[in-house]
Amino acid sequence: MTILDEILQEKEKEVSQLKTTYKPGQYQASYEKRSMYDTFMTSETMNIIAEIKRASPSKGIINEGVNPAEQAKQYESYGAGVISVLTDTPFFKGTMEDLQAVREVVKLPILNKDFVIDEIQIDRAKDYGASVILLIAAALPKARLAELYAYAQENDLEVLFEVHNEEELAVAKEIGANIIGINNRNLKTFEVDLAVTERLATQIDTNEILLISESGFRTADDVERIKQSGVKGILVGETMMRSGDLQQTFSELSVRL
Numbered sequence: 001m002t003i004l005d006e007i008l009q010e011k012e013k014e015v016s017q018l019k020t021t022y023k024p025g026q027y028q029a030s031y032e033k034r035s036m037y038d039t040f041m042t043s044e045t046m047n048i049i050a051e052i053k054r055a056s057p058s059k060g061i062i063n064e065g066v067n068p069a070e071q072a073k074q075y076e077s078y079g080a081g082v083i084s085v086l087t088d089t090p091f092f093k094g095t096m097e098d099l100q101a102v103r104e105v106v107k108l109p110i111l112n113k114d115f116v117i118d119e120i121q122i123d124r125a126k127d128y129g130a131s132v133i134l135l136i137a138a139a140l141p142k143a144r145l146a147e148l149y150a151y152a153q154e155n156d157l158e159v160l161f162e163v164h165n166e167e168e169l170a171v172a173k174e175i176g177a178n179i180i181g182i183n184n185r186n187l188k189t190f191e192v193d194l195a196v197t198e199r200l201a202t203q204i205d206t207n208e209i210l211l212i213s214e215s216g217f218r219t220a221d222d223v224e225r226i227k228q229s230g231v232k233g234i235l236v237g238e239t240m241m242r243s244g245d246l247q248q249t250f251s252e253l254s255v256r257l
């Protein structure tokens, strides 16, 4: 069984619990709506989705003691375009309370980073103040992905549709995803390779589709390399969480497009 299978098995349990305990509409966070698609498509510098990530299955503990609100405020002040908050608890040590705490202190759009398999998680993301959700092509059959994509749209949420290979990219296109994230990390083997973005990007019309490259970014050279592929945004977790000087990290990664 791959790690993704394990995570999805846990998610099934979490979701069936959630269905008995969570009433959609409970929180209704108030926040200003901004479209990630519109801002990223028109920006002249590389857009950064900065992630709050305490731990991961591939790296173990990264920064367990982080204060999500303080970290997010710094991300916002140094120029992040979106803040990603990992809310999976068993494998990433995140919580919905982390997202809530971030929502209270920043104006930026928030990506609720989790393994979405059911509508109720989308309701919850919206209630807590997320404006973008993640759908992972490898996690579900195409028909189910299409339903969840439509449900997010009906709820005014943007979708970062994550792919890792040609078949998944074909699904993204069939569903009509306008924001595609190419994950450089293989969720089954953890191998990270920026060449995955370079290979798949050739099959994407980046004038129409907002292309995001996810995982493995450390240096300005990494970003310079990937921007040639038409990438307009990068998703950065570990490098942000381990940075001793976030201002410096942001100025290095925010290359001109």
Ligand SMILES: O=P(O)(O)OC[C@@H](O)[C@@H](O)c1c[nH]c2ccccc12
Pocket (backbone or CB within 6 Å): 051, 053, 113, 114, 136, 162, 183, 214, 215, 216, 217, 235, 236, 237, 238, 239
């Ligand atoms: O820490 P990194 O290598 O910068 O990666 C961030 C992000 O791309 C990664 O956390 C991620 C991408 N897709 C995911 C799906 C689920 C959980 C996590 C992820």
